[in-house]
Amino acid sequence: MNNDARLPANLRIGVIGGGQLGKMLIEASRPWNVKYTVLENDAHCPASAVADSVLQGSLKDAEAIRKLAEDCDVLTFEIEHINSDALLELEHAGKTVIPAARALKTIQDKGIQKLFYREHAIPTAEFVICDNPSDLASVAKSFGGGKVVIKQRTGGYDGKGVDIVAKSAIESGSYKSPGPCVVEHFHENITEYSVIVAADRFGNVVTYPLIEMYFNPQSNLVEFLFSPAETTADLEADCRKIAMRAVQALQSPGLFAVELFVTQNAEVLVNEIAPRPHNSGHHTIEGSYTSQFEQLNRILLGLPLGNTEMIQPSAMINLVGAEGQNGSYRLKHTRELLSEPGVYIHLYNKAEIRPHRKMGHITVMAETVQELLEKAGKVRGWAVFE
Ligand SMILES: Nc1ncnc2c1ncn2[C@@H]1O[C@H](COP(=O)(O)OP(=O)(O)OP(=O)(O)O)[C@@H](O)[C@H]1O
């Protein structure tokens, strides 16, 4: 790959997946006129609005991924559920794949991911891998407390494939095993944080300020987040250090989101790593000197990493379909939202709304965290479709 850090980079980038993450990655590259091709089943995917071309095909199809590689200098992905063996082969053949296929393989299987944390002494919730459904009751029994968390090893996303289950329901047989899974200790009353970590191809690694996240209990989607988090400087430093260590252990360039739990005893645990831009980093588009998407563009093009500091405290509110919403949609309070200074609307170019479908997000900025939380409270009431 061309290591000459000059623009225009004249590199063609291929993205496996054409969802909203791909769309925002391409949008961030526009000032630099980077050429992007996305691989996606649906020719009208969110990223199709901004990509230079869409290659139609399955993200699991090795042939389709090889075809994308033929047309592109650098490959990346915006979703984990893709054919990582095809990427591994392309890498062996000399293609630049960022993040590395090996890092993706570690993350794709939650069992392998948890073993990786153990091997590298990265703190994580206590766990047992359970591949045989008939062992589930005895495995669950070996944990303290009344509940356990059961996570499918592969294929889960956005909380799907994760169940918080009473041990009694497993013992009585009313809970059915999802197949090969990771059984985890259930930590009650955790606070959830995320740290975005950027690693370039030359060994430099930087972190973004700590992000505090709130989830919708029904859909398990991030509903609201803000940064910097309301916590002590010590805890923030701890979280950033652990997140950086987890990403360094992967030994791969890329843009990563490290999801963290802080337990009631103020213990920091790594929940999981997403090897791509993440919903928890969307506020960086307006809120940071370098957004998570620009940062990934820099990494893909071999350019220097950008400043991760925030311009102002920022929050993000997800715009999702409500129960019963289907078909066409309009953002109900567009006028109010656009009349408010420091409020930015992002829509993902999805043809139809569906319950719990991520349709867009709103960034809110303010001078202080307190002002931000007040403003975001008001804006949350306007974050609905009709
Ligand atoms: N060990 C645990 N103790 C307590 N809560 C947990 C535990 N593991 C997961 N959870 C809860 O379940 C949510 C989803 O878990 P996890 O992030 O592992 O799954 P996921 O489907 O990959 O999520 P996503 O794709 O939305 O990031 C977490 O954000 C957290 O709220």
Ligand SMILES: [Mg+2]
């Ligand atoms: Mg998660």
